[in-house]
Amino acid sequence: xxxxxxxxxxxxxxxxxxxxxxxxxVDLIAAxxxxxxxxxxxxxxxxxxIVVEYLAARxxxxxxxxxxxxxxxxxxxxxxxxxxxxxxDWAGAFSTKGCSMVKAxxxxxxxxxxxxxxxxxxxxxxxxxxxxxxxDVAPRRAAKLGRTLMLLHExxxxxxxxxxxxxAIGHAxxxxxxxxxxxxxxxxxxxxxxx
Numbered sequence: 148x149x150x151x152x153x154x155x156x157x158x159x160x161x162x163x164x165x166x167x168x169x170x171x172x173v174d175l176i177a178a179x180x181x182x183x184x185x186x187x188x189x190x191x192x193x194x195x196x197i198v199v200e201y202l203a204a205r206x207x208x209x210x211x212x213x214x215x216x217x218x219x220x221x222x223x224x225x226x227x228x229x230x231x232x233x234x235x236d237w238a239g240a241f242s243t244k245g246c247s248m249v250k251a252x253x254x255x256x257x258x259x260x261x262x263x264x265x266x267x268x269x270x271x272x273x274x275x276x277x278x279x280x281x282x283d284v285a286p287r288r289a290a291k292l293g294r295t296l297m298l299l300h301e302x303x304x305x306x307x308x309x310x311x312x313x314x315a316i317g318h319a320x321x322x323x324x325x326x327x328x329x330x331x332x333x334x335x336x337x338x339x340x341x342x
Contacts, residue, residue: 245308
């Protein structure tokens with residue numbers, strides 16, 4: 148990526164997150180990036196493509212940020228709770244106004260929009276992650292547990308973004324810990340019955 152394209156993407160990313168996608172035009176992005184509109188269109192082709200790249204880059208940054216939290220955890224339960232720990236740290240540093248994907252979806256709900264697949268794909272990835280991690284806790288209930296963990300996580304992100312109450316993500320983590328404790332007990336009891 149050229150330095151001009153990087154400046155465009157950096158400027159657009161900050162503007163889209165702070166002000167909203169529809170509220171930001173290419174004139175403002177070009178001005179903030181210190182490039183001409185021609186340069187912007189030469190590099191990206193359209194505002195829609197800038198939106199796609201903004202969301203894809205944010206998702207990639209989140210996944211890179213999350214990986215050491217999960218990889219550093221030593222038990223299946225700890226790996227799941229590490230997702231909430233990472234989300235709390237990420238939200239404090241990079242998402243003070245809430246989840247960028249949720250914010251983007253509020254403006255882009257048409258599946259034909261090129262950014263829609265990035266938004267939906269990010270949430271599908273999170274569900275798959277929780278389901279995979281849940282498989283190590285409760286193999287027979289992984290799909291249900293994964294969905295419940297996803298709901299806790301996503302609800303916490305929305306509550307955080309709206310500042311509904313303090314430390315929404317920490318509260319969700321506590322609820323996830325209780326859920327996992329119960330799931331482990333149920334899995335252990337089921338195993339005992341099978342013996």
